[in-house]
Amino acid sequence: MFGDYSISDLGAILAMQGFAGLILFSVYVLMALGLAIIFGQMGVINMAHGEFMILGAYVTWMTSNAVQHTAPWLFPGYFFIAMILAFIASGALGMLVEWALIRHLYKRPLDTLLATWGLSLILQQAYRSIFGAREVGVELPEWMMGSWQATDSIQIPINGMFVMALTILITIVVFYILFWSSWGKQVRAVVQNRVMAGAVGINTEKVDRYTFGLGCGIAGIAGSAFTMIGSTGPTAGQLYIVDTFLVVVFGGAASLFGTIASAFSISQTQSTLEFFLSGSMAKVITLLTIVAILMVRPQGLFALKVRK
Amino acid sequence: MSDETKPGLKSPLRRKLLMGMAALPAVSMLGRPAFADVPATSAVNTTGLAVTDSEVTVGILHSVTGTMAISETGSVEAEKLAIEQINAAGGVLGRKIKFIQEDGASDWPTFAEKAKKLLVNDKCAAVMGCWTSASRKAVLPVFEQYNGMLYYPTFYEGLEQSKNVIYTGQEATQQIIAGLDWVNKTKGAKSFYLLGSDYIWPRTSNKIARKHIENHLQGCKVVGEEYFPLGSTQFNSVINKIKLTKPDVIYAIIVGGSNVAFYKQLKAAGIDLSKQTLLTISVTEDEIDGIGGENIAGAYACMKYFQSLDNPNNKAFVPAFKKMWGEKTVIGDVTQAAYLGPWLWKLTVEKAGSFDIDKIAAASPGVEFKGAPEGYVRIHENHHLWSKTRVGRAKADGQYELIYETADLVEPDPFPKGYQ
Numbered sequence: 064m065f066g067d068y069s070i071s072d073l074g075a076i077l078a079m080q081g082f083a084g085l086i087l088f089s090v091y092v093l094m095a096l097g098l099a100i101i102f103g104q105m106g107v108i109n110m111a112h113g114e115f116m117i118l119g120a121y122v123t124w125m126t127s128n129a130v131q132h133t134a135p136w137l138f139p140g141y142f143f144i145a146m147i148l149a150f151i152a153s154g155a156l157g158m159l160v161e162w163a164l165i166r167h168l169y170k171r172p173l174d175t176l177l178a179t180w181g182l183s184l185i186l187q188q189a190y191r192s193i194f195g196a197r198e199v200g201v202e203l204p205e206w207m208m209g210s211w212q213a214t215d216s217i218q219i220p221i222n223g224m225f226v227m228a229l230t231i232l233i234t235i236v237v238f239y240i241l242f243w244s245s246w247g248k249q250v251r252a253v254v255q256n257r258v259m260a261g262a263v264g265i266n267t268e269k270v271d272r273y274t275f276g277l278g279c280g281i282a283g284i285a286g287s288a289f290t291m292i293g294s295t296g297p298t299a300g301q302l303y304i305v306d307t308f309l310v311v312v313f314g315g316a317a318s319l320f321g322t323i324a325s326a327f328s329i330s331q332t333q334s335t336l337e338f339f340l341s342g343s344m345a346k347v348i349t350l351l352t353i354v355a356i357l358m359v360r361p362q363g364l365f366a367l368k369v370r371k
Numbered sequence: 372m373s374d375e376t377k378p379g380l381k382s383p384l385r386r387k388l389l390m391g392m393a394a395l396p397a398v399s400m401l402g403r404p405a406f407a408d409v410p411a412t413s414a415v416n417t418t419g420l421a422v423t424d425s426e427v428t429v430g431i432l433h434s435v436t437g438t439m440a441i442s443e444t445g446s447v448e449a450e451k452l453a454i455e456q457i458n459a460a461g462g463v464l465g466r467k468i469k470f471i472q473e474d475g476a477s478d479w480p481t482f483a484e485k486a487k488k489l490l491v492n493d494k495c496a497a498v499m500g501c502w503t504s505a506s507r508k509a510v511l512p513v514f515e516q517y518n519g520m521l522y523y524p525t526f527y528e529g530l531e532q533s534k535n536v537i538y539t540g541q542e543a544t545q546q547i548i549a550g551l552d553w554v555n556k557t558k559g560a561k562s563f564y565l566l567g568s569d570y571i572w573p574r575t576s577n578k579i580a581r582k583h584i585e586n587h588l589q590g591c592k593v594v595g596e597e598y599f600p601l602g603s604t605q606f607n608s609v610i611n612k613i614k615l616t617k618p619d620v621i622y623a624i625i626v627g628g629s630n631v632a633f634y635k636q637l638k639a640a641g642i643d644l645s646k647q648t649l650l651t652i653s654v655t656e657d658e659i660d661g662i663g664g665e666n667i668a669g670a671y672a673c674m675k676y677f678q679s680l681d682n683p684n685n686k687a688f689v690p691a692f693k694k695m696w697g698e699k700t701v702i703g704d705v706t707q708a709a710y711l712g713p714w715l716w717k718l719t720v721e722k723a724g725s726f727d728i729d730k731i732a733a734a735s736p737g738v739e740f741k742g743a744p745e746g747y748v749r750i751h752e753n754h755h756l757w758s759k760t761r762v763g764r765a766k767a768d769g770q771y772e773l774i775y776e777t778a779d780l781v782e783p784d785p786f787p788k789g790y791q
Contacts, residue, residue: 076615079640083607090605188436196440198631198661208665210641220639223607292639293604294631294661298438302602302628337608342599343569345608 075216084334086223089230091326093288094303095310096237097281099322102311104241104254104274106172107165110179112307113300114186115279118156119149119286120295121194124201131202139204142287146229149287150280157279161272169271183300190297198296207291222291229288233281238319240277250274313353314364321365328364329353409465416726418518421494427466427726429454429713430473430489432500432510437477438627443502445657446524446709447472448696450499453713456691463717464726471495479509486510490517496726497522499712502705504528504571511536518728522712525705526652526674528575529785534732537715538755540708541675542785543576546652548583549760549777550673554620555588557775558648562594564618566609566625566633569598573624576652579790580622586789594618599625604632610640621649630658634666644669650762655703656769664769676707676745677763677771688744701769707744714740715750747780755783 098112109115126145130137137144160182168175207225210218241247252260253270261267286300293299306329314325329349336345357363412424421428431450433443454468462468471493473485482501489495490513497520501507504527514521514535521536529542554560563584567573577596584591594616597609606629613621625633630653637644649670656678659667678689678701688710692702715738720726723734736752749757757780763771 072615076611079611079614080608083611086607087605191436191440196435196444197657198441198628200659200661200663202663202665208638210639212641218641220607220636220641222635222639289604292632292635294628296441296628296661298441299628301438302604333605334608337605338612341597342603342609343597346600346603 072216075214078213078217079219080334080338082219082223084331085227086220087330087334088327089223089227090289090292091306091310091330092234092323093226093230093281093285094307095314095322095326096233096319097278097285098307099278099311099314099319100237100241100281101275101278103318103322104250105169105271107169107275108172108176108179109278110176110304111160111183111186112282113302113304114183114190115153115157115282115300116286116289116303117190117295117297117300118153118186119146119283120201120290120299121190121199122149122152122283123287123290124194124199124295127202139206142204142207146284146287149283151283153283153286154276154280157282158272158276160279161275165275166268166271187297187300194297196297198294198299201290201295203291225291226288229284233284234323237277237281241319246270246273309350309353312363313357315362318363318365321363325364410724415464415724416496418727418729419494420496420726420728422466422496422726425466426469427463427496428469428471428493429716430471430493430495430498430500432473432475432482432485432489432498433502434475434477434506435472436474439475439477439502439506441627441661442657442705443475445700445703445706446499446502448700449524449692449702449706449710450713452692452695453710455695457713457717463720464724468713475501475506479505482506483509483513486513486519486521487517490514490519495519496720497713497716497731499524499709499716501525507531507536520716520728520731522716524709524712526708528572529787530575530791532753532755532785534754535728536754537712537735537750538783538785539711539715540705540756541758541760541781542755542783543572543579544784544787544790545675545755545758545760545781546673547576547580549781550650550652550671550762551580551583551588551622553673553762553775554648554650554671555591558619560619560648561591562616562618563591563620563622564594564613564616565596566621566623567598568601568603568624568626568629570601573626573653574598576624577622579787582790599629601627601629603629606633606636607640610637610642613642614640619648621647623649623651624653625651626653628661630654631662634662634670638666644765654765655705656701656771657703657706659765659769660701664765664767667765668767670765671762671774672765672771673760673762674704675758675760676702676704677761677773678702679763679770679772680745680761681773682744682746684742684746685744702744711740711743711748711756714742715748719750749780751783753783753785755785757782 101107101109123145130141207222210220249265249270253267310326314321333349336348416422433447434440458467475482489498499522501523502525507523523536524539526540526546565577567577581593651672654672719731719735719738723730735750738750740748751757760777760781762775764774766772
C-alpha cells in the first residue's frame with residue numbers, strides 16, 4: 064500500500080498519525096475522567112454523563128453569543144471564561160441532581176442506572192425545548208482554528224493540541240485534589256469505609272455531593288472543549304457515552320490510573336487500525352478486543368481493592 | 372389564517388393565492404350555497420377517508436423528539452407552511468386541509484405504529500412524512516396494506532418504488548451522476564476518495580458513484596472508500612490517509628453529528644477547501660448551521676435546491692418561510708422537497724377530481740408543479756420527480772452559491788441498470 068510514497072511523505076504521515084492518536088487519547092481521558100470519579104469513588108453509574116457534557120457545550124455557545132454581542136474585544140479569549148462557566152453550570156446541576164435524586168439511591172446501584180438514564184432523557188428533551196431541535200454552531204476565535212505547520216508536510220491541528228494541554232492540566236488538578244488535598248483524603252476515606260469515615264467526623268453526605276459535582280463539572284469542561292471538534296445538539300451527548308463507558312469499564316471502574324491506561328490503549332488501537340483498515344472495521348476490532356479482554360479480566364485493567 | 376397575505380409572491384402561486392383570497396369573503400357571506408361548485412363529498416371520496424364538505428384531514432409524521440429531530444424539524448415546518456398557503460388559496464377541491472401531527476420519535480417501530488394510527492383511526496387522505504430510509508421502510512408495508520398515500524421528502528438511495536409513495540426528493544442517481552460529471556469536466560478530477568457514514572444510503576450512493584467513476588469517466592479511479600459508524604466523532608486518521616493519497620476529490624456522504632466533527636477536524640488539520648475539492652451530497656444549509664459556515668466554506672454540494680436560488684418562486688418561498696418560522700431559520704434541500712408534498716398532493720387530487728387513493732396514484736404521473744421553489748417539477752411514472760440537479764459552493768455565511776445546474780430535468784431512475 065505504501066509503494067508509491069516517498070520516505071519523507073511516510074515520515075510526515077507517521078508523525079501526524081502519532082499526534083492523531085495522542086489527540087484521541089486526550090479526548091478519551093477528558094470524556095472519561097468525570098465519569099470515572101463518579102463511578103469509581105461513588106459507585107454510581109451516571110448514564111446522564113453525556114448530557115452534562117452537552118450542558119457545558121451549550122454554556123459555551125451562550126457565552127460565545129453573549130461575548131460577541133456585548134464585548135467583542137473579549138472574543139479571542141472567551142473560551143476560557145466559557146470553560147469556567149461550563150464547570151460551574153454542570154457542577155451545580157450535578158449537585159442539585161445528587162441532592163434531589165442520587166442520594167436516595169446509594170444503596171441501590173442498579174436503580175441509579177435507571178434513574179440517571181431517565182434523567183438523560185429529561186435533559187435531552189429540555190435542551191430541545193430550550194435551544195431548539197437543530198444543532199447550534201459554536202463560533203471559535205480565529206487562533207483556535209487551523210493547524211500548526213511544524214514542517215512543510217507536517218500539520219498539527221491547533222484545537223487538538225489545545226485539548227491535549229487541557230487534558231493534562233485537568234488530570235493534574237484532579238490527581239492533586241484527590242490525592243494531596245485534605246478534601247481528597249476525605250473522599251478516599253468515604254470510599255474505603257463510609258461508616259468509619261462518618262464516625263471520625265467526616266460529613267459523608269457533603270463529600271458525596273461535592274464528588275458528584277466535581278465529576279459533572281469536569282464533564283461540563285469536556286463538553287465545552289468538544290465544541291471545537293464535534294457537534295452541539297440536544298442528543299450529541301449520546302455520541303460520547305458509549306466510548307466513555309468503554310474507557311471507564313475497561314480501565315477498572317475504581318481506578319483513575321486505570322482510566323488513563325485504558326484511554327491510551329483504546330485510542331492507540333483505534334487510531335492505528337483506522338489508518339490501516341476502515342473506520343467501521345477499526346471500531347469492530349477494537350470492541351472485539353475489549354470484549355475478549357474483559358472476559359478474561361472482568362474487573363478491568365486496574366482494580367483497586369475496595370469495601371464491598 | 373385565510374386572509375393573511377404572503378408578501379412578495381410573484382408567481383402562478385401568487386395568482387392562485389389572490390384568487391383564493393378574493394373568493395373567501397364572498398364565500399363566508401353566502402354560506403353553504405357558495406359551495407355549489409364544490410363537488411359533493413360522496414363523489415370525491417368513495418373509500419371512507421376523512422373528508423367532509425368543508426374539510427379534509429392529512430397526517431404529518433416526522434420525528435420531533437429523538438436524534439432525528441435535528442433533521443426533521445425543517446420538513447415539518449415546510450409542510451405546515453404549504454398547508455397554510457393551500458388553505459389561503461382556497462384549499463383542495465374547496466375543502467380546507469386540517470392536519471394531524473404524530474411524532475415518530477426517531478424510532479422506526481413507532482413510525483409504523485403512528486402510520487397505522489393515521490391511516491386506520493384518522494383516515495388521513497394523505498400523509499407527509501418520514502425522513503430516514505429506515506423509517507420509510509418501516510411504514511411502507513403499513514401504507515401498502517391500508518392503502519394510504521405517503522409523500523416522502525428526503526433524497527435517498529433509490530431501489531424502491533411503490534404505488535403508495537411519492538418521492539419528492541431525488542433518488543441517488545439524480546444526485547450523484549450529474550455532480551461527478553461536473554467535477555470531472557470542470558475540475559479535471561481523476562482520483563476520488565469516497566467517505567460515508569455506515570448505513571444504507573451512503574453505501575448505496577457510493578456504490579453508484581464508484582461504478583460511474585470506474586465505468587463511465589475516462590481514466591478516473593477511486594483511491595479510497597471508507598465508512599464510519601453513525602455518530603463517529605473522530606476523523607483524524609482518515610484525514611491523514613487523505614493527505615497521503617492526495618485525491619483530486621473528497622466525496623463525502625457523512626451525516627448527522629459526525630458531519631460537524633468531520634468538517635471541523637478537516638479544517639483544523641490544515642486541509643483548505645478552497646484548494647482541495649470536496650464534493651458532498653449530504654450537507655444542506657441546515658447542516659451548515661451546526662458545522663459553522665467558516666468551517667466548510669469552499670466545499671461543493673450536489674443536490675436539487677439551495678436557499679439562494681434566484682427564481683421568482685423561491686423569492687416568494689424563502690420570505691414566507693422565514694415569516695412563519697423566524698428570520699434565522701435556514702432552508703435546505705429536504706425542507707424544500709417537503710414543501711412540495713402538500714402541493715403535489717393538492718394538484719394530483721384536483722387532476723383526479725377525487726381524494727380516492729387509487730385515483731391519486733393513477734393520476735400522479737405527469738402532475739406538474741410550476742410553483743416549486745426549485746423551479747418546475749413533474750411526477751414521473753415511477754412516482755419520483757423529474758428535477759434539475761445543481762452544484763453549489765458553500766460560503767462562510769452558511770449559504771450556497773449556485774455554480775452549475777443541469778440544462779434539462781434529470782429523469783429519476785430508482786433502479787439504475789449497470790449501477791447495482
